[in-house]
Amino acid sequence: MSNYKQIWPTPKLYGVGHFTEFNLYKEALLIAKSKGFIDQALLVSEIPQRVKGLILVDSISKTVYADLIRELIHYGFIKRESKNDLYWITNDGLDYLDLCSSNKEKAIDKLLGQMQSVFITPAWFINRLWELNKKGQGQIVIPLPLKKPLKSRKWSDNTWTTELEDVSLSTIRLVQKKIPGSFPYDEQCWIRDLSEEFQRLGSQSPKINNPEIPNDEVNYSQRNRLSLAMKTIAVKKFFSRCNPNSGEMEFPNKRSDMTHRSFMVWCPRLENFNLICYTDYHPDIPGRILYPISSFKDECLSDDFSCKKFITDLEGRCLYVHTPKWESIKKIFIDTLIEVYQIYYNKQTIIYISLQDIRDEVCRLLRISPFLFEKYLQITYEMSVRHEINYSISLETDIRLDMKVQLNRRGVYLNGIMYSLIAIKPL
Helix, strand or coil: CCCHHHCCCCCCCCCCCCCCCCHHHHHHHHHHHHHCCECHHHHHHHHHHHCCCCCCCCCCCHHHHHHHHHHHHHHCCEEECCCCCCEEECHHHHHHHHHHHHCHHHHHHHHHHHHHHHHCHHHHHHHHHHHHCCCCCCCEEEECCCCCCCCCEECCCCCCCHHHHHHHHHHHHHHHHHCCCCCCCCHHHHHHHHHHHHHHHHHCCCCCCCCCCCHHHCEECHHHHHHHHHHHHHHHHHCCCECCCCCCECCCCCCCCCCHHHHHHHHHHHHHCCCEEEECCCCCCCEEEEEECEEEECCCCCCCEEEEEEEECCCCCEEEEECCCHHHHHHHHHHHHHHHHHHHHHHHCCCCEEHHHHHHHHHHHHCCCHHHHHHHHHHHHHHHHCCCCCEEEEEECCCCCCHHHHHCCCCEEECCEEECEEEEEEC
């Protein structure tokens, strides 16, 4: 049995809304303030126009609007005052709106505090990352299959083959070789759990547009099914309410294990709070690299960390976010930027490299947030213009042939302009 100190508080809300754009909170509250109320129908009619320019928002389902209202209620930003499902903005909601306009950092902190109080997930998620790979500073990988040819099959054929096993083992062995400790999963258990999930997926009915087609006539991609099985099993293992290292339950029994769908929501949410970073596009790693840029400490006297006193772990330690000042990181930032660019240049032999790729790797190596990367890249770029460094830096807004992939990722913004390509030349 787990003792009390090992159990995180019971969440007030178990299911997270499947949206990641924080501006949805603000826009909903602005509507409530101007109209005097909100309901689901009003949000459906007004919000799409307000968020039309947001790259990260493609389409919004009716379920998202219901989830949005539910979360705003739990955050204390709105309340229901009638039997007609109408909601009014509260004083806390008005305070949050004011902070969005006057102090974005405090607005983010207020939202983070409310989200922690409701879900408990932010602190628990960061703590779990560190426990999974302490030596590697919490860095883990949710793998995807190596790019080897796998033929399509009939839907009902869910046989687990030696070919699938070889691909699955080769994938995690490569991950462990490139980033030691990032996949803490016993190989035999991995294959056992993965094969069971692969076969389970095959036992479900296929999602097809024409229901008249018999299941036996439907083909499926082995790679796609294996990819989904890998993601599902890895997330279930690493983010179970049962600690995979200690075997202890960390949440009350009502809390279910994190699903892959919820995981895909929490990653960008926590990155928006500058607590973690992740990338799906590392050229040498098949899968998602995920790591914290924050940790729990008894105290920290370094100016390179900012303290979030309102976020604590089970031992009462406060959360510290790595936010190094320019003066302390200047040299290593410039050196790392140039080194990473050179590595990508040597592989691709083209002058202009994806700025998002460079950003992801610099952030990973220095454990800094994308926000800090943008801030310090701007300074470095201005230094190059003034010839204060021995390199010329060129930035371009052109989107290359892989435009869809580029736009599906978080952009790199300097002075409000999104740049997609970078070239660095020695003077």
